[in-house]
Each structure stands twice: as structure tokens, then as C-alpha cells.
Amino acid sequence: MDAAVATSLFWITVAAAVAPLLAGVLPRRLVPEVVLLLVAGIVIGPYALDIAGVGTEIGVLRELGLGMLFLLAGYEVDTDELTGRGGRRALVTWSVCLAIAFAIVGVLGMAGLMSAEIAVAIALTSTALGTLLPILKDRGLLDTRLGRTVLNHGAIGELGPVLAMAILLGTRGAIASLLVLAAFAAVAVVVAMLPARILREGSRLLSLVRLGADTTAQTTVRLVMLLLVALIAVAAVFDLDIILGAFAAGFILRRAVPGGSEQLETKLEGIAFGLLIPIFFVTSGMAIDIVAVAAEPLILVAFLGLLIVARGVPVFVASRLDRGPGGANFDTREQVQIALYSTTGLPLIVAVTGVAVAAGEMSNAIASILVAAGAITVLVLPLLASVLGHEEPTTKARDVAA
Template sequence: MHGLSTSMVLIALLAIAAPLAARFLDRVVKVPIVVFEIVLGIMLGPSLLGWIQPAEFTDTLADFGLAMLFFVAGNEIDFALIRGRPANRASAGWVISLAAGIGAGLLLAPTPEAAVIIGVALCSTALGTLLPILRDAGESKSPIGIAVTALGAVGEFGPLIAISLFFSGRQLGPATAVLLGFVLLTGLAIYLASRARHSLLHSQVTRTLHTSGQFAVRSIIFILTVLVVLSMVLGLDMLLGAFAAGVLWKVAIARAPEQDRKVIEAKIDAIAFGFLVPVFFIDTGIDFDLRALTASPAALALFPMFLLLLLIIRGLPSLLAAPPKSSPADKRAIILFGATGLPIIVAVTGIGRDEGLISGGIASALVGAGMLSVLLFPLLALRQHQRRPSGTPARQNESP
């Protein structure tokens, strides 16, 4: 108990230290906060100082953080913005990435199951990580922001479908039937939510928005819990339920007063990015097996190879979603944004490691490549996007 108490205090301290470190370096280089959270977790975890040890309680909190990250992603996607060309082209690019990723996995992995894990990891895009970065940079509604949102939506939802199909413990046919059942059920719930007026829900939300009742927050937790538990009971990945819960809540609250929705969004951000999501990223650093990576020359060689494969397998097909008449710099930014992946990589390698399908070295190399992609690619992408030919307006790519 004493060790857990110390770990919890240190994790809370790291959650405070990460944004302070990001702000300290902001004038020199803009580094996403999640990078500091992961690096600090590695530093204080068993891989280096050993001040924080993995514990079941913190792992459970981290699972809640990962689920909340996908809830936020589902809640923040504006499907009206990405439908049509952005979504269609992003989907085509993802199918290419999945095929190329599994092909690369067959060359690198000893078994077909391990190849699928590598392929699913390499075709992911970290939408939940990219959305705050785009929002902070004021690019969430620009053409490139819309393209990246489409890439991220497909790059998170697609791998979740693949995980549920290939790693549910069922044959492909029954797994597909169960998945379709879940999709139809949640789709029906979303459709009904979009058609209903929700007068009682909205009035109760407004009445308790600034009281201890907090009906909106309690409703969010209820919807999230129900769909996560439902997905787990059906043998699907819990993140599929979390993503669907975010979409369902967005639809249910869409007709509420705008001021109420803004307050609720602030509360969601507070729960997610003020508490649960930092625990997930810090715990990712704590659980990162640096020894497994450095002890094997083969695993160490896979680390930069996986980073390069993210650019090739996920980044290059992302060009299909580039806005029309994009500049070469913006196309390079699209490649870098599309190749940014971590949460799905952590989830699928965790499944592979727990099932004994991949070694600790391969898992660490994949997660390490994902962490480095979050560190480097968004930063480089924003720099590419901000590069303009002399004499052109700074905001020429934004929607009027």
C-alpha cells in the first residue's frame, strides 16, 4: 500500500510537471504534452530510476484514460465536415495501409498472428492525440485540419474493427456477425438519439450544470460505461465502445443550448485531459520495457525501422486525403500527421504481448516508434504547414 501511495503521488506530480515543461520549452520548440508525460513515466518507472512501479490500480486508471481518449475523439469528430471526399479518400488510404502493414508484418514476424498485430499497429493514426494539437494550433477547421480529422477517424476506427475481428477469440465469421450486431445496435441508438428532441435531458442538464447534480457528466459516464461493458461482453475491444459512446453523446447533446454545450465540453476536457488521459500516457511510460528493447539487437534495429514504416505504410497513403491544390509543404504535413500513432499501438501490442503472440522486444519497438512519432511528426508537420512561398497569405489554406 505504501508503494502504491508513493506511486500515485509521483504520477500526480508528473501530471503537473509535464505541462510546465512544455510551457518552458514552448518558445524554443513546441512539443506535445503527451511526450513529456511518456518520457517522465519512463524516467521514474522501472526502466530507469524505479521510483514508480506498475500496479493494478494505476493500470486500471490508465485503461479509463485510454477509453476517455477515444470517447473524446468520437465526441469531437464533426462528421458533417469530413463526409464525402475527405472520408472516402481517407478510407481508401487506410485499406492500402492495412494491406501494406500486414505485408510488412509477414516479412518481419514469425507467425501470421504477429504479422496482423504489426499491420494493425502500423495502419493507425492517433486522432485523440492530434485533435488537441490541431485545436491549439487553430487548424481544426482548416482544410488540412479536416483532412487530418478524416485520416484520424478512419485510422482509429478501422484498427478497432480489425482488432475486434482478429483478436476476439472467435472464428472470422462469428466475429464479423458479433461486430455487425454491435455496429447495428449502436447505429440504431445514434439514429434514435438524432431524431429525438431530448427536452427532458437538456432541461435536466441545464438545471444541474452548476450544481452537485452534474447530470451531464453522470450521463457521459453512464453512456461510456454501458458501451464499453457491452463491447467487452461481446468480446470486442473496449475502445470500440468508447469511440461509439463519444459519437452517441455528441448526437444526444447536439440540440442543447450552445452555452450549455460549451460548459459540458469544458467539463469533458477537465475529466479527460486534467485527470484520466495524463495517467494513461504516464502509465505507458512506466510500463515501457526499455530493457527488452535494448537487450536485443534485433529489437533495437526494429525501433527505427518501425518509425520509417509508419511514414511509408501509413503516411504515404494518407496523401489520398490531401485537400485539392495542396502545396508540397502541406502534403508533407499530411504524411507526418497521418503517420502519428500511439494509443492503438499500445492497445494492440498489449493484446499481442498478453496472448504471447509477439515478443516483448517487438512490442517495445512498436510502442517506442509510436512514442517517437508523437514527439516528432506533429511538430514537423506544423512547421511544414506553416511554410509559405514568399508573398502568399499566411492563412491561405483556411476555409473562408
């Protein structure tokens, strides 16, 4: 291993190890660990101390971390819930968000106040479900009605922007992009059918998988990683964002294990939250140019305001229509919580701005400001939601976070 790569990896893992310790010291864990990882990335990155960099080797680990983040996010989503009333409402809400975002950036673009309008509009409609997942776990909200509503909005708020990126930001054109998406979906469906056919109950192969699950073979974990990498590779072949492949892998894994598997989940979370996901967040922080952010505070504040208007307000209104058992509505405090969680964004803002910068439509300085705004939403909005909800981490959530 090259000395520079080894040094960078050392500082990244130091940041990953220190972040949960600092998060645990803070009262009520009000500052999410992912925020501390981002801040640590800024500190060790090229725009601050410059003691770590992201080369090809660490870039591969970063992509795997992003993949694991979205695989676990897709796995946590209840497909029955997503295809039910709550999921349909989340889809309609996201469509409204997209329309509002396009209207806003269209006006700003005509006034000469904004470039890369399509990329910015897509970024405004995203919800960082993968980022919210560890936060919701820590706060014991995943199995609550509020948590399920956030998961619905989060799932659509990630899948929708990824599809919009593929169609609207691709170089092939809308029709060709739709055909490519259809081809990818067909491959994903074929892959989803394989586990049921190959690992039939009573088959020799299933017996071998179960025998090796708790040995050094770790067959179940290796098969999940094969699923993830295979769909990431398919997405790359089709020139799609790897987020789409990882999200599809999570859905397929949930279909293969509909009742869940605590043993498998513990192992996957160990790999994901123990190494790969922290690397993604630290390296995301390293890409933030704090000088550029400090030089344009108005752009930062404006983008935060646009996120609230384009994403937070529609979700707030939609949650008023969400009726639970017995026809109960969310109260205003819960509506605000759902809106705050759903406005939290980061990974897709990173992805969208990266595409815009690569296409020459957005400067790295503006991209840094937008990513910084996404990082601020991760810091501030879940914190505000927690204060409103007076949430305390459950014992199980603390064990998972540890």
C-alpha cells in the first residue's frame, strides 16, 4: 500500500473511531454521529489540515460505504407499507416537491441568479434516508408510526431523485434513459427471483449456506455482499448512479428475508457502521471547501430556506392527511418532526452536485456550499425534531449504535 494512502486511511479511521465516543459524551446524544464524522472529515481534509486525501483506493471504500448505506436503507423499508396508502401519499408529496422546486429554480434561473437548475431542483427534493437510518435507530423510532411515515417519505425521497438524475441529468436523453432504467429494472427483477429458485427449502445449497453462516465462511454475509456488488456493477454498466443499484439490493434482500434476521442484520451492521459507512461520511466532509462556504453565507442560507420551502412544507401538509389506527391524525408537533426529518439531506446532494460539477454546469465552490447546507440539515433538523419529541435512545438502539 502506498504511504500516502495508508496515512490517509489512518486519519480517516481515527476520525471514525473518535466520533462515536464524542457523540456518547454529549447529553442525550443530541448531535448525530454522522455530523461529527462530517466535521472530522473537514478538519483532516484538503481544505483544512490537509493530512488526508481521497485517492482511487479510498474512493473504492467510499463507494462501498455509500452502497452499504443505501442497501440497509432499502432493507429497512417495508415494501407493503411503501405500496400502501402511506407510500402513495409519499410519492404524491415528492411529485409536488419536485414541481415546487422546478418552479423556484426556474424563476431564479431566468433572473440569472442560479445555474444548473435541474441539478439544484433534484437536490431540493431529496431525503437522506440512509443518513437518517442510524439516527432513527438511536432514537428507537423505526417501529413507531412516526418512524414508518418518515421511512416512506425517505424511501421516495431517495428513489425519486435517483431516477430523476438518471432521466434528466444523463447524456443519453430522456427516452434513452427511460429505456436504460427499464433494462436495469428487468435485470433487478431477475436477480430478485434467483434466491427463491436457487435457495429452495430443503435444497442442498440452502443447507450449505446455513452450515456456513456461523463459521469462518460467513456464507450469508458473502452472498449479501455479492448481491450488493453485482447490482452496483449492473448500475455502473448502465451508467446509472450506484445508489440505485444499492437501493435495489436492499429491497431484494428484504424480499429474500421477509421476516428479517437479527443475526444477519447484526453482522451487516458491523461491517457497515463499523467501517464502510463512516468512511463515506468522513470523505464527504473532506470534500467541503469551508473557505468557499464562509465566503458566500447568503447562498448557504438561501439553499437551506429553499429546502424547507420545497421539501419541508409539502411533507408537513401531507402528514396532516395521514390517518392512523382509529382515524387519528398526527398532531402539529409530530407533523413538524416528520417534516424536519424528511428535509434532512446529504448523500444525494453530494451525488447531484458531483454530476453537475463533472458536467461543468456548477463550480466546486457552489457545490461545496450546497453540500455544506446538506450537512447542516443533518446537524440541525434531527436535533430540532429530537427536542420537539423529547426522544431518548432505547436500550436496543444504544446497543446497535455501540
